Amino acid sequence: KSGEMAKLAQLVDNDVFRAYATYTTIVLLKMMLMSLITAYFRVTRKAFANPEDTASFGKGESAKKYLRTDADVERVRRGHQNDLENIVPFLGIGLLYALSGPELSTALLHFRIFVGARIAHTFAYLIPLPQPGRGLSWAVAYAVTISMAYKVLKTALYL
Amino acid sequence: KSGEMAKLAQLVDNDVFRAYATYTTIVLLKMMLMSLITAYFRVTRKAFANPEDTASFGKGESAKKYLRTDADVERVRRGHQNDLENIVPFLGIGLLYALSGPELSTALLHFRIFVGARIAHTFAYLIPLPQPGRGLSWAVAYAVTISMAYKVLKTALYL
Amino acid sequence: KSGEMAKLAQLVDNDVFRAYATYTTIVLLKMMLMSLITAYFRVTRKAFANPEDTASFGKGESAKKYLRTDADVERVRRGHQNDLENIVPFLGIGLLYALSGPELSTALLHFRIFVGARIAHTFAYLIPLPQPGRGLSWAVAYAVTISMAYKVLKTALYL
Numbered sequence: 001k002s003g004e005m006a007k008l009a010q011l012v013d014n015d016v017f018r019a020y021a022t023y024t025t026i027v028l029l030k031m032m033l034m035s036l037i038t039a040y041f042r043v044t045r046k047a048f049a050n051p052e053d054t055a056s057f058g059k060g061e062s063a064k065k066y067l068r069t070d071a072d073v074e075r076v077r078r079g080h081q082n083d084l085e086n087i088v089p090f091l092g093i094g095l096l097y098a099l100s101g102p103e104l105s106t107a108l109l110h111f112r113i114f115v116g117a118r119i120a121h122t123f124a125y126l127i128p129l130p131q132p133g134r135g136l137s138w139a140v141a142y143a144v145t146i147s148m149a150y151k152v153l154k155t156a157l158y159l
Numbered sequence: 160k161s162g163e164m165a166k167l168a169q170l171v172d173n174d175v176f177r178a179y180a181t182y183t184t185i186v187l188l189k190m191m192l193m194s195l196i197t198a199y200f201r202v203t204r205k206a207f208a209n210p211e212d213t214a215s216f217g218k219g220e221s222a223k224k225y226l227r228t229d230a231d232v233e234r235v236r237r238g239h240q241n242d243l244e245n246i247v248p249f250l251g252i253g254l255l256y257a258l259s260g261p262e263l264s265t266a267l268l269h270f271r272i273f274v275g276a277r278i279a280h281t282f283a284y285l286i287p288l289p290q291p292g293r294g295l296s297w298a299v300a301y302a303v304t305i306s307m308a309y310k311v312l313k314t315a316l317y318l
Numbered sequence: 319k320s321g322e323m324a325k326l327a328q329l330v331d332n333d334v335f336r337a338y339a340t341y342t343t344i345v346l347l348k349m350m351l352m353s354l355i356t357a358y359f360r361v362t363r364k365a366f367a368n369p370e371d372t373a374s375f376g377k378g379e380s381a382k383k384y385l386r387t388d389a390d391v392e393r394v395r396r397g398h399q400n401d402l403e404n405i406v407p408f409l410g411i412g413l414l415y416a417l418s419g420p421e422l423s424t425a426l427l428h429f430r431i432f433v434g435a436r437i438a439h440t441f442a443y444l445i446p447l448p449q450p451g452r453g454l455s456w457a458v459a460y461a462v463t464i465s466m467a468y469k470v471l472k473t474a475l476y477l
Contacts (some may be wrong), residue, residue, distance in 0.1 A: 017460060018317035021255045025311050028248040033400065035244060049237060052287050076241065078367060084243060087351060089346040091251045092409045096339045128370050152343050158336035177476035180414045186471050187407040190459065194403060208396060211446050243402060249408045 005046055016107045020098035023111035024091060027114060027118055031087055033079035037126070045070040079125040082138070083118070089145050098147035100155040110144050117141035175266045179257035181269035183250060186277055190246055193239035196285070197232060204229040238284040241297070242277065248304050251272055257308035259314040268302050276300035334425045338416035339378070342409060343386035345436055350407055354443070356391060372435040397443040401436070404432035407463050408432055415466035418473040428462050435459035 041047070047070030054063040094114075098107065108119050117140040124134035200206070206229030207213050213222040253273075257266065276299040283293035359365070365388030366372050372381040412432075416425065435458040441450035 007266060015317060018315040018399075021259075021311055024251055025308050025444055028251050029308055032243075032248050032301065035301070042176075049285065050234070050293075054288050055289060064281050075368070080244065084247065085349075085398065086404065087407070088247060088406060089197040089350050091247070092342050092346050093381070096343060115229075122409075128368065130373060131370050131473075134368075142353070144233070145350065149343050149347055156336040156339040158340050159332060170355050174476060177474040180418075180470055180474040181476050184414060187410050188464075188467055190403075191407050191463065194460070209393070209446065211452070213447060239403065243406065247406060250406070254413075263336050303438050317345075 005074040009136050015104050016102060019104070023115045027087055027115045030119060030122065031080070034063065034076060034083060036123075038076045038080065038098045040069065041073045041076055044074055047073050049149060065122055075125065075128070078123055082121070082125070086141055086145070087118065087140070090141075090148075091154055093145055093152060096152045096156065101150050102151060110148055114141050114144040117144070120150055129135075174263050175257050175261060177261070178270055179253055180265055182274045183253060186249065186274045188245055189274075189277065189278060189281065190239070190242040191236060193254065194245075197235045197239065200232045200235055204231055206232050216299050226312075234287070235285065238281055241280070241284070245297070245300055245304070249300075252304055252308045252311060255311045255315065259311050261310060268283060269307055273303040276303070331423050332421060334416050337422070337426055337429055338412055341433045342412060345405055345408065345433045345456065348433075348437060348440065349398070349401040351402060352394060353439075356398065359388065359391045359394055363390055365391050384469070393443065395427070395430070397440055400470045404456070404459055408459075410470070411463055411467045411470060414470045416476065418470050421471060428466055432459050432462040435462070452457075 016151040042049075042053075046057075046066045047068050048066050051063070051067060054066040057063045057066055094111070097110070102110075117137045121134060121141065123129070124137050128134065169192065201212075205216075206227050207225050210222070211225060213225040215292045216222045216225055229296060253270070256269070261269075276296045280296040280300065282288070283296050333339075341417060364375075364384045365386050366384050369381070372384040375381045375384055399420060406458045412429070420428075439455040439459065441447070442455050446452065465470070
């Protein structure tokens with residue numbers, strides 16, 4: 001059993017895989033932060049989606065008025081959704097890319113730009129910055145994922 | 160080739176990895192169940208999102224009235240969305256955690272609490288239970304994911 | 319270090335794993351395409367979600383009228399959401415399935431049918447085809463994922 005553990009440890013000892021683990025964890029934590037920001041705006045803006053969430057504001061009509069959408073809440077939720085749409089491909093393609101034997105420096109470049117661009121995207125969405133700030137940060141992370149996908153298909157293609 | 164297969168088999172022979180495989184598959188199947196529940200409510204409540212889905216109810220206005228939202232359908236969809244937002248981080252961070260060499264008993268504790276909390280979250284959402292039932296189950300699974308992320312970063316950090 | 323790289327390369331040299339890498343990358347790229355289609359419809363239909371996205375149309379009321387939903391945009395977004403709900407389980411369960419030592423021919427059958435069904439689902443959604451076209455393509459990909467989950471649990475079950 002300790003032999004197996006050693007084998008697994010070798011995977012985590014590999015620098016490219018460690019970089020993937022680090023940047024993936026960071027960008028997933030960033031995505032998870034969106035839940036907290038949504039909750040913060042729901043509470044401060046008093047804008048909820050479920051009747052049971054407004055029960056503490058009293059019963060009947062007095063609570064019902066808090067079942068509503070709020071522009072700030074919806075903005076955070078759109079940012080969260082955009083994270084899902086873009087970080088899920090990174091999660092899968094990035095893992096396969098890390099296993100496809102890229103140069104460490106090239107891999108780091110991909111991971112750093114992707115995570116930097118997604119963090120910039122969140123700021124651009126939440127502040128919000130004028131366009132093309134958000135669009136550009138989205139496109140950079142998108143292009144990095146395409147570049148990793150190209151390397152995966154070039155290395156591993158088996159149809 | 161059989162050597163490679165053996166190597167892969169070793170990964171699945173590792174107890175921590177097997178536990179990750181088991182609990183991840185269970186929680187993903189649970190998430191997939193949300194699609195069936197949504198479909199069930201769409202059909203029984205006659206509340207659809209696409210015109211082509213209402214064609215069997217006849218043509219024109221008689222079918223158009225079923226293009227509507229329904230409180231029960233929307234509730235299941237919010238539960239499904241919350242699953243996506245929380246199970247995607249578990250999928251990625253949990254895999255890296257399983258490869259970071261945790262103690263088997265510690266890993267089992269993390270996986271069991273996460274999956275138990277997410278199943279509780281689904282019941283809390285669909286019944287629905289009064290708050291803080293749903294909030295608490297959400298927070299427990301969230302905290303477990305943060306704990307695994309901490310272990311991954313402590314073990315593999317490479318920036 | 320080159321020993322570790324060799325070890326990783328062996329993973330990618332495994333035919334089942336290469337097939338997983340190939341089909342996962344293809345289906346994730348297909349999902350990413352939904353973002354571009356959404357953007358295309360947002361621009362051509364002039365239907366945006368964020369005020370900062372309409373700034374180029376002028377200020378005040380003249381720009382505000384483009385903050386609206388559009389049937390075509392919403393259709394693409396539903397297709398994208400359905401991708402997320404179904405490709406995320408494939409990403410996780412498929413990886414574990416590929417590591418569970420299936421026969422190459424069986425694995426290829428699963429991956430090809432899943433990806434084919436999801437591509438058919440996208441066409442069925444966007445054209446749109448009359449039902450049960452979309453429903454059937456959804457169900458086929460769903461059944462393939464269940465079949466892979468069964469193999470994973472049979473091979474790796476550790477509760």
